[in-house]
Amino acid sequence: MAAEIIDGKAIAADLRREAREAVEQRLSQGRRRPGLAVVLVGEDGPSQIYVKHKRRDCSEVGFVSEQHDLPANTSEQELLACVDALNSADHIDGVLVQTPLPEHIDPHSVINRIDPAKDVDGFHPENVGRLALGLPGLRSCTPQGIMTMLARTGRELTGLDAVILGRSSIVGRPMSLELLNAGCTITVCHSRTQGLAGKVSQADLVVAAVGREGLVKGDWIKPGAAVIDVGMNRNADGKVVGDVDFQAAAERADWISPVPGGVGPMTRASLLRNTLSAAQAAD
Numbered sequence: 001m002a003a004e005i006i007d008g009k010a011i012a013a014d015l016r017r018e019a020r021e022a023v024e025q026r027l028s029q030g031r032r033r034p035g036l037a038v039v040l041v042g043e044d045g046p047s048q049i050y051v052k053h054k055r056r057d058c059s060e061v062g063f064v065s066e067q068h069d070l071p072a073n074t075s076e077q078e079l080l081a082c083v084d085a086l087n088s089a090d091h092i093d094g095v096l097v098q099t100p101l102p103e104h105i106d107p108h109s110v111i112n113r114i115d116p117a118k119d120v121d122g123f124h125p126e127n128v129g130r131l132a133l134g135l136p137g138l139r140s141c142t143p144q145g146i147m148t149m150l151a152r153t154g155r156e157l158t159g160l161d162a163v164i165l166g167r168s169s170i171v172g173r174p175m176s177l178e179l180l181n182a183g184c185t186i187t188v189c190h191s192r193t194q195g196l197a198g199k200v201s202q203a204d205l206v207v208a209a210v211g212r213e214g215l216v217k218g219d220w221i222k223p224g225a226a227v228i229d230v231g232m233n234r235n236a237d238g239k240v241v242g243d244v245d246f247q248a249a250a251e252r253a254d255w256i257s258p259v260p261g262g263v264g265p266m267t268r269a270s271l272l273r274n275t276l277s278a279a280q281a282a283d
C-alpha cells in the first residue's frame with residue numbers, strides 16, 4: 001500500500017484532549033463549563049447510538065451535557081418550545097436536534113428556530129450563509145472535521161482540483177464551500193452526474209459522500225491524490241465500509257482516510273470544537 005493513512009481516530013483523540021485542556025483553563029479562570037443539549041425525538045435506533053456517543057464525548061472533555069428525550073408523537077410546536085427554552089438557557093452553548101425527525105415535523109422549521117450562536121451542527125441558514133461568504137461562524141461538523149484531517153497532512157490545498165461526490169446539505173454542499181474557501185477548484189458530483197470516473201480521475205483531492213459501498217474504484221484515483229471517504233455502509237458481512245474501494249485506491253493515492261476510524265470520529269470532535277467556540281463567544 002503506497003498511501004499514508006489519515007488517522008481520524010487519532011486526530012480526534014488529540015482534539016478531545018485539547019478540548020479538555022481548554023475546559024480546565026476556563027474553570028481556572030472562573031468561567032463555566034461549556035454546555036451541549038441534545039434533543040432526540042422518538043426512538044430511531046442509530047440516532048440513539050449517535051446521541052449516546054455525543055454524551056460520552058461531552059463527559060470525557062468535561063462539558064455539561066443535557067439530553068432531552070421526547071416521545072415520537074411530540075408536536076412541532078412542543079419541539080419548538082423545547083428549542084426556545086434551550087436558546088435562552090445560560091448554561092447551554094450548543095443546541096443540537098438529532099435528525100431524522102418524525103415525518104410530521106418540518107426539520108427546516110426546527111433548524112431555523114435554533115439560535116445561530118448555539119447552532120453547533122452548523123446547519124442554520126445563517127451559518128451556512130456565513131460559510132458561503134467565507135465569514136467566521138459555526139461550521140458544519142463533517143466538512144469541518146475533513147478540513148482538519150487535510151490540514152494534518154500538511155498538503156497545500158490552494159490550486160488543487162477537488163471532486164466532491166454528493167451534494168447533501170450536511171456533507172457535499174458545505175464541503176464544496178470549505179474547499180472553495182481553501183482555494184481549490186471544485187467539481188460537485190451527484191446522482192445525475194455523467195462520466196463520474198473521468199471526473200474523479202482528474203482530481204488531486206476526492207471526497208466521497210454518497211453512501212454506496214465500492215462506488216469509487218481504485219483505478220479511478222489519480223496517482224498521488226488525497227482521498228477522503230465519508231461513506232458509511234454495511235457490507236454483506238455486516239461490517240461498516242466506505243464508498244471507496246480502499247485497498248485498490250490506497251495503491252494509487254498519497255493519502256487516504258479509512259472507514260471506520262476516519263471521518264466519523266472527526267465529525268464528533270468537530271461538535272465539541274463548535275460547542276467550545278460557542279461558549280467562548282458567549283463569555
Ligand code: NAP
Pocket residue numbers: 142165166167168169170171172189190191192193196209210211212230231232233263264265267268
Ligand atoms: P445523502 O443525503 O443521501 O446524499 C447522498 C448524495 O450522493 C446525494 O447528493 C446524491 O445525489 C449522491 N449520489 C447518489 N448516487 C450517486 C451516484 N451514483 N454518483 C454520484 N453521486 C450520487 O447522504 P449524506 O447524508 O450526504 O451522507 C452520505 C454518506 O456519508 C452516507 O453513507 C452517510 O452515512 C455518510 N455520513 C458519514 C458521516 C460521518 O461522520 N462519518 C456524516 C454524514 C454522513 P442527489 O442529490 O442527486 O440525490
